Amino acid sequence: MSMKLRAAIIGATGYGGVELIRLLLTHPHVEITSVISSSNAGAPLADGYPHLNQIVLDKLDAIDVELIKQKSDVVFLAAPHGVASGLAPQLIDVGLKVIDVSGDFRLQSGETYERWYKHKPADPAYLAKAIYGLAEVFGEEVKGSTFISNPGCYPTATLLGLVPIVKQGWADTSSIIVDAKSGVSGAGRGLGLTAHFSEMNENFLAYKVNKHQHTPEIEQVLGRVAGEEVVITFTTHLVPMTRGILSTIYVNLKQKHTEDEIIDLYRQYYEGRRFVRIREKGKWPATKEVWGSNYCDIGLSLDERTGRLTIISVIDNIVKGAGGQAVQNLNLMMGWDEATGLAFTPVYP
Numbered sequence: 001m002s003m004k005l006r007a008a009i010i011g012a013t014g015y016g017g018v019e020l021i022r023l024l025l026t027h028p029h030v031e032i033t034s035v036i037s038s039s040n041a042g043a044p045l046a047d048g049y050p051h052l053n054q055i056v057l058d059k060l061d062a063i064d065v066e067l068i069k070q071k072s073d074v075v076f077l078a079a080p081h082g083v084a085s086g087l088a089p090q091l092i093d094v095g096l097k098v099i100d101v102s103g104d105f106r107l108q109s110g111e112t113y114e115r116w117y118k119h120k121p122a123d124p125a126y127l128a129k130a131i132y133g134l135a136e137v138f139g140e141e142v143k144g145s146t147f148i149s150n151p152g153c154y155p156t157a158t159l160l161g162l163v164p165i166v167k168q169g170w171a172d173t174s175s176i177i178v179d180a181k182s183g184v185s186g187a188g189r190g191l192g193l194t195a196h197f198s199e200m201n202e203n204f205l206a207y208k209v210n211k212h213q214h215t216p217e218i219e220q221v222l223g224r225v226a227g228e229e230v231v232i233t234f235t236t237h238l239v240p241m242t243r244g245i246l247s248t249i250y251v252n253l254k255q256k257h258t259e260d261e262i263i264d265l266y267r268q269y270y271e272g273r274r275f276v277r278i279r280e281k282g283k284w285p286a287t288k289e290v291w292g293s294n295y296c297d298i299g300l301s302l303d304e305r306t307g308r309l310t311i312i313s314v315i316d317n318i319v320k321g322a323g324g325q326a327v328q329n330l331n332l333m334m335g336w337d338e339a340t341g342l343a344f345t346p347v348y349p
């Protein structure tokens with residue numbers, strides 16, 4: 001009998017699911033035992049993803065909770081918003097560990113979820129069970145838990161950039177402005193005008209201005225860390241590239257601090273955490289420097305004229321922003337080193 005943890009992936013035919021497969025294939029303690037599709041059961045996964053030819057031989061399974069229970073120990077849910085709210089409770093009830101990468105269990109308030117996501121919220125009893133898996137901030141809560149809500153891609157980049165300064169009480173939390181940009185893969189594999197080459201190539205646009213569903217998620221976590229309500233201005237943009245998020249964050253400081261003090265604060269906060277790298281003074285990260293990896297790289301610049309701190313935070317949206325952080329959370333849940341199966345270098349150039 002295999003001693004490996006058996007993993008099933010729902011939404012295996014999407015970008016998040018396929019990235020999870022790539023990462024789990026080389027994970028030393030995990031074996032993929034079921035790749036699941038709601039619309040294409042019976043077909044080989046590699047039919048839709050020829051890059052997996054001769055690597056993943058499995059045919060897609062249908063969604064069948066009993067079968068998933070027989071075949072696996074942990075289930076990754078990588079389905080669109082509004083699916084996990086119904087499915088995760090059933091999977092939890094049969095004793096499976098669950099890691100959901102959608103937004104269905106990130107917000108504590110069902111009412112807030114409904115307002116921003118326009119879907120019916122999950123049962124509050126299950127919302128209360130979900131641990132928010134921002135690994136570098138809430139890793140202690142993730143350890144030993146069995147149900148993780150994986151953070152959104154923009155919130156991961158933005159919160160890792162903001163939490164140290166907010167937690168320290170140095171930030172004027174009423175002044176936070178986040179200007180974030182994403183590659184097009186963030187929208188998934190589904191076709192739409194924004195995924196259309198002629199629409200996106202040579203283009204750069206803002207979308208969901210003041211309406212983005214990640215706004216309340218960022219505010220919820222900052223509120224928790226600050227111990228007071230926080231509201232932010234958050235604008236998202238699409239960039240004509242495939243992977244990557246760059247979040248530019250502006251925040252006023254309550255008192256004078258030097259750039260060296262701030263860089264030290266961030267280095268101390270993330271000490272011992274493998275996946276957050278703080279750039280040295282005067283250097284800022286680019287998305288290509290984390291491409292295909294689980295790193296979040298952060299650069300800090302204090303403008304002494306305005307007393308405003310500019311924070312630049314980059315991730316690969318599908319790795320640290322989805323599948324990579326989900327595997328990191330699995331590692332923490334299981335008591336394994338958090339970098340197990342993730343300790344690879346970004347692809348460059």
Ligand SMILES: NC(=O)C1=CN([C@@H]2O[C@H](COP(=O)(O)OP(=O)(O)OC[C@H]3O[C@@H](n4cnc5c(N)ncnc54)[C@H](OP(=O)(O)O)[C@@H]3O)[C@@H](O)[C@H]2O)C=CC1
Nearest residue numbers: 011013014015016037038039078079081102186188189322
């Ligand atoms: N792309 C990214 O950068 C990130 C994505 N996410 C989240 O991950 C989730 C998946 O996103 P992504 O992979 O990009 O999206 P995709 O559109 O690429 O894939 C979603 C997959 O979900 C499956 N699906 C559709 N309807 C259902 C259903 N009713 N029940 C079960 N499965 C269904 C589809 O496969 P099939 O029809 O075969 O079942 C599809 O392949 C989303 O919630 C997204 O918000 C989170 C962070 C970053």
Ligand SMILES: CC(=O)N[C@@H](CCC(=O)OP(=O)(O)O)C(=O)O
Nearest residue numbers: 101102103152153182183186187
């Ligand atoms: C470029 C793009 O469209 N990005 C998506 C990212 C959200 C997403 O799909 O992921 P979460 O699970 O993190 O919400 C968006 O803005 O809605």
